[in-house]
Amino acid sequence: xxxxxxxxxxxxxxxxxxxxxxxxxxxxxxxxxxxxxxxxxxxxxxxxxxxxxxxxxxxxxxxxxxxxxxxxxxxxxxxxxxxxxxxxxxxxxxxxxxxxxxxxxxxxxxxxxxxxxxxxxxxxxxxxxxxxxxxxxxxxxxxxxxxxxxxxxxxxxxxxxxxxxxxxxxxxxxxxxxxxxxxxxxxxxxxxxxxxxxxxxxxxxxxxxxxxxxxxxxxxxxxxxxxxxxxxxxxxxxxxxxxxxxxxxxxxxxxxxxxxxxx
Ligand SMILES: NC(=O)c1ccc[n+]([C@@H]2O[C@H](COP(=O)([O-])OP(=O)(O)OC[C@H]3O[C@@H](n4cnc5c(N)ncnc54)[C@H](OP(=O)(O)O)[C@@H]3O)[C@@H](O)[C@H]2O)c1
Numbered sequence: 001x002x003x004x005x006x007x008x009x010x011x012x013x014x015x016x017x018x019x020x021x022x023x024x025x026x027x028x029x030x031x032x033x034x035x036x037x038x039x040x041x042x043x044x045x046x047x048x049x050x051x052x053x054x055x056x057x058x059x060x061x062x063x064x065x066x067x068x069x070x071x072x073x074x075x076x077x078x079x080x081x082x083x084x085x086x087x088x089x090x091x092x093x094x095x096x097x098x099x100x101x102x103x104x105x106x107x108x109x110x111x112x113x114x115x116x117x118x119x120x121x122x123x124x125x126x127x128x129x130x131x132x133x134x135x136x137x138x139x140x141x142x143x144x145x146x147x148x149x150x151x152x153x154x155x156x157x158x159x160x161x162x163x164x165x166x167x168x169x170x171x172x173x174x175x176x177x178x179x180x181x182x183x184x185x186x187x188x189x190x191x192x193x194x195x196x197x198x199x200x201x202x203x204x205x206x207x208x209x210x211x212x213x214x215x216x217x218x219x220x221x222x223x224x225x226x227x228x229x230x231x232x233x234x235x236x237x238x239x240x241x242x243x244x245x246x247x248x249x250x251x252x253x254x255x256x257x258x259x260x261x262x263x
Contacts, residue, residue: 002029005062007055008069009035009044015121019150021048034058059084067092078105089140096263099133111135113144118170126152127169131159167256180205
């Protein structure tokens with residue numbers, strides 16, 4: 001039996017704890033939490049999280065600690081738990097906080113993992129990446145993968161790729177939402193209700209993603225297969241390209257990577 005503690009019980013911790021509880025893979029374990037907001041504590045308790053009275057108390061009671069507070073308050077939390085987490089696995093999900101930053105705040109002798117989840121965790125479909133410091137073993141990696149596997153996919157990635165992962169895994173859901181809304185808005189222009197058009201657009205994007213992941217066929221080959229000679233789709237594809245669709249996506253990713261590197 002293991003105790004999994006969450007410091008900060010906001011949006012992301014709620015998604016993760018609910019994913020863990022729903023999965024049935026942690027029935028022998030306890031999920032504990034602490035948040036400065038009593039509303040968040042009450043909501044988490046209602047979901048099945050046992051609430052501790054302070055960050056220190058939570059650190060003492062946990063084998064694995066997930067730091068799920070906003071990056072701006074991370075250092076204050078490190079100072080409170082630093083002397084109580086020797087030998088415990090510490091997982092930070094704070095955007096932009098590197099392993100070096102964690103080692104400076106918590107000590108390079110600690111077991112430290114950095115995970116980048118994304119907002120689709122709310123529906124169990126996050127795309128997560130993680131990186132570790134030198135003290136972390138394969139067993140700790142398995143624990144990390146077990147936790148975050150309950151809210152989507154999780155892959156180990158060298159930290160030097162975290163900026164680009166932040167763009168493709170973290171920010172691109174926003175781009176995908178815009179694309180889905182643009183499809184739906186065009187559907188409305190041509191007579192559909194927005195609700196109808198959104199449902200079709202989102203389901204088609206989800207199906208297309210599944211096709212890319214499961215068929216193993218190159219996306220442009222899939223695109224060619226949809227474009228019959230002198231058909232309708234090829235006209236749409238050529239118009240998208242003429243309006244700089246791919247270049248706009250590349251620019252958007254570059255903008256996120258550049259900003260992330262400056263933070
Ligand atoms: N949301 C996302 O899509 C997403 C994606 C990737 C990574 N992340 C990372 O996940 C982390 C959490 O994000 P979130 O969206 O879940 O934020 P959130 O909803 O604001 O949750 C953070 C919670 O921590 C509480 N808190 C603040 N200081 C605390 C302290 N000293 N001790 C205990 N609890 C404290 C906050 O209370 P108050 O509100 O009262 O301050 C809030 O309830 C962030 O570091 C973020 O970078 C989030």
